[in-house]
Amino acid sequence: MKTTDEYRASLRDGRVVYYDGQRVPDVTAHPALRVAVDHAALDYAMAADPRFRALAVVPHPAGGEMSRYFAFPQTAEDLLARMELIETSTRLGGTVVPLLKEIGTDALFALHLVAHEADRARGTRYLDRVRAYHAHCRDRDLAMAVAQTDVKGDRGAGPADQAHPDYYLRVVEERDDGIVVRGAKMHTSVSMNANELIVLPTRAMGERDRAYAVAFAVPVATRGLTLVVSPYGDHAASSFDHPLSSRHRMTESLTVFDDVFVPRDRVFLQGEWEYAGPLARTFVEFHRFTAVSYKLPLVDLLVGAARLIAEYNGIERAGHVRDKITWLAAYAGTLRALTRMAALDCARGALGIAVPDPGTVNIAKLHFATQFHQAVAYVQEIAGGLLVTAPGEADWQQPATRPLLERYLGGKGVDAEARLRLLNLISDVTTSQLGGYHAVLAIHAEGSIEAEKLTIYRTAPMDRYVALAKELAGIAR
Ligand SMILES: Cc1cc2nc3c(=O)[nH]c(=O)nc-3n(C[C@H](O)[C@H](O)[C@H](O)COP(=O)(O)OP(=O)(O)OC[C@H]3O[C@@H](n4cnc5c(N)ncnc54)[C@H](O)[C@@H]3O)c2cc1C
Known part of the structure; x- marks a missing residue:
């Protein structure tokens, strides 16, 4: 498995990254981007840390060790362990x-499941490629970004009607x-500090969209690939x-993919338009489970910070304060219960x-997303x-x-420094660029x-609900 230094060294590979109008020769040395690189290196640091090894590292099927992330979840316990790993790394992060x-x-x-299905139904040979690529990433302990969202x-209108x-x-x-691909994806997280870029279709497609029904993977340092990185979040120098x-x-x-060549063995879908939708959806179902797992430290923090600042x-x-803290605790508790x-x-x-239950995952994500701004408002209030x-x-x-600050900014039973530190924490997570980032995220x-609502509607056990309504109304059929 990689060390944090090996991870950083792996990013010095000639990748084409632009930031704030400048080409960045080395993302690990750039004063603003280095913060993101060092943050992400936490993944490798956890694997080497005796406190987290049991959670972050599992046996490799051929002997030795590998990151738990590469292990296929086979049981609910595996998913719970994955949830705990994601939650722990986000808390440390x-x-x-x-x-x-x-x-x-x-x-x-998702690629394994959909390649298996396409191979079975269409006689394609994608699963062997996906398996080989999975082993490639696992055995080199590679960092991967996923570029799914097209500019749209x-x-x-669909792809062919733009x-x-x-x-x-x-x-x-x-x-x-x-194949040679052209186009642009946006919002691609961690692309500038990953080794590999996995590209998936955004949505369901029709026969006329055949050329757009494509999935593949390339190293980030691939000819024709350009990353223009958002400066959002680049403002925070003081740790106080x-x-x-x-x-x-x-x-x-x-x-941006400016006529990027993708070798055949890295193409996982090419033209089978019926599988663009299932691939997009299957990825998202796994990813929303990951997402609700990494929301947990954020909502826990909102409850804890609200309770502590109320005390300070x-x-x-006060009745209205207890009421809001109770609401916050229920918000966090419901998210955790749904994720589990x-x-x-x-x-x-x-x-x-x-596969995590899609209905419950989407209810969890919807609960988090639609109540988050209310939660922030209560903490700020x-x-x-x-x-x-x-x-x-x-x-x-x-x-x-x-x-002057020490004299005037203390609180109830607390000195000014502790109170300011707590206020700064709440401000950072709710009002700074990080706060804005969390709000849009x-x-x-x-x-x-x-x-999320579409999936909830599609997966809800409507027959059971309707049957009960009929039964209690005395409707025979
Ligand atoms: C911080 C952050 C990180 C992200 N990371 C990644 C990543 O790593 N990889 C990746 O691939 N993507 C990533 N995303 C993208 C994310 O999945 C998209 O933001 C999301 O799918 C919404 O797409 P959009 O931002 O283009 O908004 P839009 O699709 O433009 O949506 C704007 C509004 O339009 C509505 N809308 C859109 N289409 C229709 C329609 N046909 N009919 C009716 N209403 C419609 C939407 O419901 C929404 O209300 C990230 C996004 C953010 C904000």
Whole structure:
């Protein structure tokens, strides 16, 4: 398995990354991007840390060890262990998931299932390629990003009906030894600091979309691949003012494929348009389970911070405050219960892979996403306006102003420093760029709220509900 230094060295490979208008020669040395690299390196650090080894590392089928992420979940217990690993790494990551293997293995599990199905129904030979690629990533302990979301142009039109043929990524040339692809994906998390990029279709497609029904993987340092990384989140230098975002960050890119050649053995879907939808959906079902697992530290933090600041502000006994903290505890508890239930109610799919229950996963994700802004509002209401008006670290270090801060900004039974540190933590996670990032992530990442509702409607046991209504109404048929 890789060390953190080997991971960093693996990113110095000539990849084409632009940030803030500049080409970045080495992402591990760039002052802003290095924060994201160091944050993500947590994945490798955990595997080497005796406190987390039992959780992060499992036996390799051929002997030796491998990251747990690459192990196929086969039982509810395996899914619960995966959930605990994701939750633990995100807690250590200050509410930001490392994501170096979580999302990539979600894609690999989905690729196994859909390749198996396509091979069976269509006589294709994708599963052997997927298996070989899985072994390639597992045995080199590689970090993987997943580029699924296309730029999409007109959301009301499918790939073949867009004004611009490249609003969805497509195959522009077929060669004996592989394919050439063109297009752009967006919002691609951890692409600038992963080794591999797994590309999946965004949506269900029709026969006319054949050229767009494509899935494959390439190393990030592939000719023709350009990453334009978003600067969002690049503001937090002081660990006093920004205790989380000064050390923890994930970046997204506009990921451009300018006639990228993909060798045949790395193509996992090419033209079988009927499987674009199932692949997109199967990936998302695994990924939403991953997502609700990495939301847990964030919602737990909101409850804990609200309770503590209520105490520091001397309002913990007030009825409306208890009411809001109770609501927050129920919000966090419901999310945890639903996440566990999605694992416990898993179905054993093809190839023995345990699939978290899609209905419950989507209910968990919908619960998290639709209540998150209310949760933030309650925490902010209890904390007070100092979240955005408090003096900063420089004033804390300044001999002329520090005594003033110490004298005036204490709370009930607490000194000014502890109270400011807690306020800064709440501010960082709810009002800073990290707070804004969490707010948008809650609504859009891992699929939109409406996509979650579609799955809930599709998977709900309506027959059972309707049968009960008929039975109690005395309707015979
Ligand atoms: C922080 C972050 C990280 C992400 N990481 C990744 C990643 O690593 N890999 C990846 O592939 N993707 C990633 N995503 C993308 C994420 O899955 C998308 O944001 C999500 O699918 C929504 O797509 P969109 O942002 O293009 O919004 P849009 O699709 O433009 O949605 C905007 C609104 O339009 C509505 N809408 C869209 N289409 C229709 C339609 N046909 N009919 C009616 N309403 C419609 C939506 O419901 C929504 O309300 C990430 C997103 C974020 C914010």
